[in-house]
Amino acid sequence: xxxxxxxxxxxxxxxxxxxxxxxxxxxxxxxxxxxxxxxxxxxxxxxxxxxxxxxxxxxxxxxxxxxxxxxxxxxxxxxxxxxxxxxxxxxxxxxxxxxxxxxxxxxxxxxxxxxxxxxxxxxxxxxxxxxxxxxxxxxxxxxxxxxxxxxxxxxxxxxxxxxxxxxxxxxxxxxxxxxxxxxxxxxxxxxxxxxxxxxxxxxxxxxxxxxxxxxxxxxxxxxxxxxxxxxxxxxxxxxxxxxxxxxxxxxxxxxxxxxxxxxxxxxxxxxxxxxxxxxxx
Amino acid sequence: xxxxxxxxxxxxxxxxxxxxxxxxxxxxxxxxxxxxxxxxxxxxxxxxxxxxxxxxxxxxxxxxxxxxxxxxxxxxxxxxxxxxxxxxxxxxxxxxxxxxxxxxxxxxxxxxxxxxxxxxxxxxxxxxxxxxxxxxxxxxxxxxxxxxxxxxxxxxxxxxxxxxxxxxxxxxxxxxxxxxxxxxxxxxxxxxxxxxxxxxxxxxxxxxxxxxxxxxxxxxxxxxxxxxxxxxxxxxxxxxxxxxxxxxxxxxxxxxxxxxxxxxxxxxxxxxxxxxxxxxxxxxxxxxxxxxxxxxxxxxxxxxxxxxxxxxxxxxxxxxxxxxxxxxxxxxx
Numbered sequence: 062x063x064x065x066x067x068x069x070x071x072x073x074x075x076x077x078x079x080x081x082x083x084x085x086x087x088x089x090x091x092x093x094x095x096x097x098x099x100x101x102x103x104x105x106x107x108x109x110x111x112x113x114x115x116x117x118x119x120x121x122x123x124x125x126x127x128x129x130x131x132x133x134x135x136x137x138x139x140x141x142x143x144x145x146x147x148x149x150x151x152x153x154x155x156x157x158x159x160x161x162x163x164x165x166x167x168x169x170x171x172x173x174x175x176x177x178x179x180x181x182x183x184x185x186x187x188x189x190x191x192x193x194x195x196x197x198x199x200x201x202x203x204x205x206x207x208x209x210x211x212x213x214x215x216x217x218x219x220x221x222x223x224x225x226x227x228x229x230x231x232x233x234x235x236x237x238x239x240x241x242x243x244x245x246x247x248x249x250x251x252x253x254x255x256x257x258x259x260x261x262x263x264x265x266x267x268x269x270x271x272x273x274x275x276x277x278x279x280x281x282x283x284x285x286x287x288x289x290x291x292x293x294x295x296x297x298x299x300x301x302x303x304x305x306x307x308x309x310x311x312x313x314x315x316x317x318x319x320x321x322x323x324x325x326x327x328x329x330x331x332x333x334x335x336x337x338x339x340x341x342x
Numbered sequence: 343x344x345x346x347x348x349x350x351x352x353x354x355x356x357x358x359x360x361x362x363x364x365x366x367x368x369x370x371x372x373x374x375x376x377x378x379x380x381x382x383x384x385x386x387x388x389x390x391x392x393x394x395x396x397x398x399x400x401x402x403x404x405x406x407x408x409x410x411x412x413x414x415x416x417x418x419x420x421x422x423x424x425x426x427x428x429x430x431x432x433x434x435x436x437x438x439x440x441x442x443x444x445x446x447x448x449x450x451x452x453x454x455x456x457x458x459x460x461x462x463x464x465x466x467x468x469x470x471x472x473x474x475x476x477x478x479x480x481x482x483x484x485x486x487x488x489x490x491x492x493x494x495x496x497x498x499x500x501x502x503x504x505x506x507x508x509x510x511x512x513x514x515x516x517x518x519x520x521x522x523x524x525x526x527x528x529x530x531x532x533x534x535x536x537x538x539x540x541x542x543x544x545x546x547x548x549x550x551x552x553x554x555x556x557x558x559x560x561x562x563x564x565x566x567x568x569x570x571x572x573x574x575x576x577x578x579x580x581x582x583x584x585x586x587x588x589x590x591x592x593x594x595x596x597x598x599x600x601x602x603x604x605x606x607x608x609x610x611x612x613x614x615x616x617x618x619x620x621x622x623x624x625x626x627x628x629x630x631x632x633x634x635x636x637x638x639x640x641x642x643x644x645x646x647x648x649x650x651x652x653x654x655x656x657x658x659x660x661x662x663x664x665x666x667x668x669x670x671x672x673x674x675x
Contacts, residue, residue: 180459183451186420186451190424190425190431192421192424192425193429193431194429194431194432196429198432200411220418220420220424223418223420227415
């Protein structure tokens, strides 16, 4: 690996560390939160915001920006962590997470937060909005990409498949979707709640340029984003990211898998220390 | 089983898209489609989107005029609404069409969350409102207004005829924000041109004055009310008609003023279930203001409606001209 690639990777890794750190600090404010998901998706968000996407922190509505649509609104804690790291949301607002009158509510909503492009929460909607945005950008002659993140649990929703069909039908080569496969949803492992494999073959059959990667292997994530952007074909682009809930904090990684993991008051500091230990390791 | 003979009477149709126009009634073809084409020439931000019902919502007229501004989203109403939201985020003004049942019952959460919550400039035009098809409950949107009234930030419109629709299209485009509009398609009756009337968003209009009865109505029921007024004039019953094409926001001041004039029976007539539509909206407004005229409601029952020919069903459920006339005369004693 040449030095520029190594430097790029090191830079993104540092951002990923800081996104995880921001998320843990927000979790501590409320004493709860979808912290395991935030930790699993941090590498994807770091790559999106510090490698792939064009945006202006001082002007979140800049017309030339790439759009990022968070379909799984409960991952807001992760996206806020990235928006803070990107300088779109001031770091001091981290202390307000989930509190009254905060711009950082527990579930992501477009009208509350700079840089939040859609109101999630009712799962399975992001891809349909992304399709409309992709059509709208093409009609304007824009070169911007639409990124949308959704979770494996959202694959249960029929509207996701409406979006998958239509994105290929309309040849939305400006659309990059990322599925977070952490195999966990409200009632249990996603594969047991509603079997969704073989996912790569399904996405390919739906007409998407599809890559499946370890979503916590930063080199793989970077390569997948590059390939998605540079793919010469007319297909929409899908990145299936297999991720590890709690990634970066070993005792949370090892905790019994749950959609909403329990973190004891004294564990937040331990989690930050574990994260720091992993960073220097 | 008896054999069919040449004398067998022609059966009335329960076909899905039978015209609501009466025999010999003046009509205008596809007023929505033509009005949208005209407006789109001045407004490049307008795009048309549908869920496999362009031909049955008159959007095909727009698609023919502006093929590059027409988007077929397939038979997928949730996608239709979500994609319209995304398009509106990018500065377009989508006019989206489907049947009222599919928008309001199947894609409600998508309209609520992706369009209304963000106050997006999406115009949702839905054919087969209320009881305007004999096809049965799968296609009869008897509760669409109740559902859409309850959605925050949504403007709700129920036009009467081709003139109303023609004037409604530029008015909703001028309005910033989401709009749900009931749509009459195909050969649409033309009625209001005989009166001194102009559609204004948010305004109720007294189309005809009368001393004995005030019918407050929306949609095709205004057409029916005007026919009732003519019929009852022969019995020396003087019927006024207040047309309320904008269901939300409701023109409360005009309604209170007209309903508050003493000595008239107030009848709300709506092509909608008794629950949650114009009748209940007006009753609430009257009670809140302490205006308490004699009040009656003509509306569809809280029931799954029958399949059958529209004239049959309109008689059965009391919203035909004849049935309404009889009902109102009965109330007058």
